Amino acid sequence: MQYTNACESPTVGEPAEGAERRDARRRDKESTRRRILDAARRLFAELGYEQVTMRMIAASADANIALINRYFGSKRQLFAEVLAQQGRFPGVLDVDEAELPRRLAEYVAERLGSESDGPVLATLTRSSSSPEIHELIRDRVESAILLPLQARLSGPDARLRAGVATALIMGGGSLRQIFGPDSVGRHDHEVVVARLTAVFTACLS
Known part of the structure; x- marks a missing residue:
């Protein structure tokens, strides 16, 4: 068998079972790290940073606290990693500038009426x-x-307009x-979107 690079080749003289154990440890480490991140992401979204403890994360991830410290260093560093793993504002800004007020309004209306919060916000x-x-x-x-958002806006005061919309x-x-999903009452979705569109239009124009 030929190997194309050093990463694929086993250590010279290393038994095959040794390489397999090393690969198994690497996979186990990656799996544990992913469980910790998933547990932290869920708990931070549900409870907020201050209410979540390392012990809670460890219990939810079925891992011990020492492993969390080894992989991430501290709760603050773990929180930073959770934020880094979450994508950019989810596709909301991928429209023409003229369509931004309506698209932002739809996003906020969906969040206001949702039974659960989006994990990022x-x-x-x-x-x-x-x-x-x-x-x-x-x-x-x-x-x-x-x-x-600022980068999508043309004209003067783009930072100000983007800042108000972000608020x-x-x-x-x-x-x-x-208030939960009744935050704006049981109004028709299109009614809420129309009013929010007018607000975002005023902010971004």
């Missing part, structure tokens, strides 16, 4: 009051929402947490 809004991670939250909101988006998440 839920994590950000539930954790925003923690001073320990304030900088992480600010950087995430800026990189995921504010700056991409509405984040405020919608907070309102959803307080």
Whole structure:
């Protein structure tokens, strides 16, 4: 058998079972790391940063705290990794500038009427009051929402317009947490979208 690079070839003189054990350990490490990230993502979204403990994450991930410390270093670093793993503002901005008010309105209306929070906004809004991670939250909101939105806007004061729209988006998440899916009453979805479209149009124009 030929190997194309050093990563694929076993160590010279190493028994095949040794390589298999090493591969098994690597896969186990990757699996444990993924379980920890999944558990942390879920708990941070449900409870917010301050309410989540390393012990809770370890129990949910079926891993011990020492492994969390080894792989991530601290709860703050784990939180940063959770944010880094979550994608950019989910496809909302991938439209022409003229369509942005309507698309943003649809996104916020969907979140307001949803039975569950979106994981990204839920994590950000539930954790925003923690001073320990304030900088992480600010950087995430800026990189995921504010700056991409600003980049889509032409004309003067793009930062101001994007900032006001971002405030509405984040405020919608907070309102959803307080009042649940009845945050704007049982109005028709299109009625809510139409009103929000008018608001976003005013913000972005």
